[in-house]
Amino acid sequence: DAKTTQPTSMDCAEGRAANLPCNHSTISGNEYVYWYRQIHSQGPQYIIHGLKNNETNEMASLIITEDRKSSTLILPHATLRDTAVYYCIVRAPNTGGFKTIFGAGTRLFVKA
Amino acid sequence: GAGVSQSPSNKVTEKGKDVELRCDPISGHTALYWYRQRLGQGLEFLIYFQGNSAPDKSGLPSDRFSAERTGESVSTLTIQRTQQEDSAVYLCASSLARDQPQHFGDGTRLSIL
Numbered sequence: 568d569a570k571t572t573q574p575t576s577m578d579c580a581e582g583r584a585a586n587l588p589c590n591h592s593t594i595s596g597n598e599y600v601y602w603y604r605q606i607h608s609q610g611p612q613y614i615i616h617g618l619k620n621n622e623t624n625e626m627a628s629l630i631i632t633e634d635r636k637s638s639t640l641i642l643p644h645a646t647l648r649d650t651a652v653y654y655c656i657v658r659a660p661n662t663g664g665f666k667t668i669f670g671a672g673t674r675l676f677v678k679a
Numbered sequence: 680g681a682g683v684s685q686s687p688s689n690k691v692t693e694k695g696k697d698v699e700l701r702c703d704p705i706s707g708h709t710a711l712y713w714y715r716q717r718l719g720q721g722l723e724f725l726i727y728f729q730g731n732s733a734p735d736k737s738g739l740p741s742d743r744f745s746a747e748r749t750g751e752s753v754s755t756l757t758i759q760r761t762q763q764e765d766s767a768v769y770l771c772a773s774s775l776a777r778d779q780p781q782h783f784g785d786g787t788r789l790s791i792l
Binding site: 609610611612613616654669670672 | 722723770783784
């Protein structure tokens, strides 16, 4: 699975959009980009995933660059409850497990 | 609907004792995963089940660690002769199929004295 690089931490004002970047310059053609988040003392929560087209669901939007070397997770109206560690993961869907690809992630602080 | 359930939520035991951790996946999910998360760190993959077979157990750190799964339901992770470095949160996840997103439980926090 390709390696990802994310900023260590970010701040966002409540009610504003939170844009979390992820670099995955070695991504392969069959690898998807997945985003998870982990709120303190809870297990990771799936947010969204995509291959090359932009995706949107009730939680967030995922923007993937045309060359697929980077992506951005967008929380359109951040709330205090969105404070969490956000993990960007790249993997081919037919491989088992995420192995050690859950790295340090981005710690997002949403402030009132 | 019910999510992934793990028990116990917390376990404190003495070094050298055996522990058994339980995971009840979401009903109908064929894939099940175990991970370990040490304090302040990312997730470390341990083992993956497809049904009751384990095609990938490459993350188990030593032969003190073992896991089994009954059919497409409950799984247990057993750690024998626990050591202090085994202290961590042990997370279980399940997915409808191998290529679907994983859904996680809240983990078992294991503390070895």
